[in-house]
Amino acid sequence: AQSVSQHNHHVILSEAASLELGCNYSYGGTVNLFWYVQYPGQHLQLLLKYFSGDPLVKGIKGFEAEFIKSKFSFNLRKPSVQWSDTAEYFCAVIANAGNMLTFGGGTRLMVKP
Amino acid sequence: KAGVTQTPRYLIKTRGQQVTLSCSPISGHRSVSWYQQTPGQGLQFLFEYFSETQRNKGNFPGRFSGRQFSNSRSEMNVSTLELGDSALYLCASTTGGTRGEQFFGPGTRLTVL
Numbered sequence: 001a002q003s004v005s006q007h008n009h010h011v012i013l014s015e016a017a018s019l020e021l022g023c024n025y026s027y028g029g030t031v032n033l034f035w036y037v038q039y040p041g042q043h044l045q046l047l048l049k050y051f052s053g054d055p056l057v058k059g060i061k062g063f064e065a066e067f068i069k070s071k072f073s074f075n076l077r078k079p080s081v082q083w084s085d086t087a088e089y090f091c092a093v094i095a096n097a098g099n100m101l102t103f104g105g106g107t108r109l110m111v112k113p
Numbered sequence: 114k115a116g117v118t119q120t121p122r123y124l125i126k127t128r129g130q131q132v133t134l135s136c137s138p139i140s141g142h143r144s145v146s147w148y149q150q151t152p153g154q155g156l157q158f159l160f161e162y163f164s165e166t167q168r169n170k171g172n173f174p175g176r177f178s179g180r181q182f183s184n185s186r187s188e189m190n191v192s193t194l195e196l197g198d199s200a201l202y203l204c205a206s207t208t209g210g211t212r213g214e215q216f217f218g219p220g221t222r223l224t225v226l
Contacts, residue, residue, distance in 0.1 A: 029155075032212040032213075034214070036217075043203075043217050043218060043219045043220065044181075044203065044205075044217040044221075045217070046215075049214055051212070078144055090156065092156075093114075094212040095210075096169075097168075097169075097211050097212075098161050098163075098168045098169040098211050099144050099146055099161050099169070099205075099207050099211060099212065099213060099215060100146070100158050100161060100169040100171070101146070101148070101156075101158060101169075101205075101215065102158065103148075103155060103156035103157075104155075105155045106155060106156075
């Protein structure tokens with residue numbers, strides 16, 4: 001069965017700092033990859049997704065992620081975070097037929113103003 | 114377009130009772146998935162329904178069941194509630210293809226006393 005690991009459980013940054021959140025998955029076949037965000041009191045929203053093609057994908061709010069197949073990784077990046085980026089971030093994969101998302105454990109990001 | 118709606122938003126039950134949660138997908142979406150979110154276990158997939166048929170099932174006991182109606186609305190049922198069933202239950206919908214982007218509802222917060 002596939003699994004997803006997010007290395008950082010809690011990250012604290014100051015505004016304007018750069019962000020990189022790690023995500024690794026274990027599955028040898030074709031995967032679709034996602035990053036979701038959950039702002040305080042709000043529902044899960046899609047930040048970005050990778051299905052195929054250019055391994056560098058851009059999402060909403062200035063986020064981007066790079067798929068490195070050889071490393072089974074899909075790290076999330078943002079050059080300059082804002083206080084409003086304070087949220088919990090989840091990496092997820094779909095590896096089989098259907099729409100079963102396997103999530104990582106999440107990373108809580110706190111951005112200090 | 115209206116988003117995914119879930120009812121009720123909050124629920125308090127006692128051990129041994131049963132509960133039914135409801136999810137209305139985005140109009141035109143035919144696939145509905147359910148997830149359980151807890152602080153300890155994170156986000157875990159329960160099951161997916163497509164065209165009134167269960168397409169995928171996660172690793173949960175038989176006390177957890179679901180169904181989908183012809184209008185794509187879905188319900189999940191938990192029988193013989195246990196304290197550990199306290200969680201946020203999330204519903205997500207997608208168009209009906211596989212491995213696609215899913216749209217999440219706000220969730221139902223279930224507390225078991």
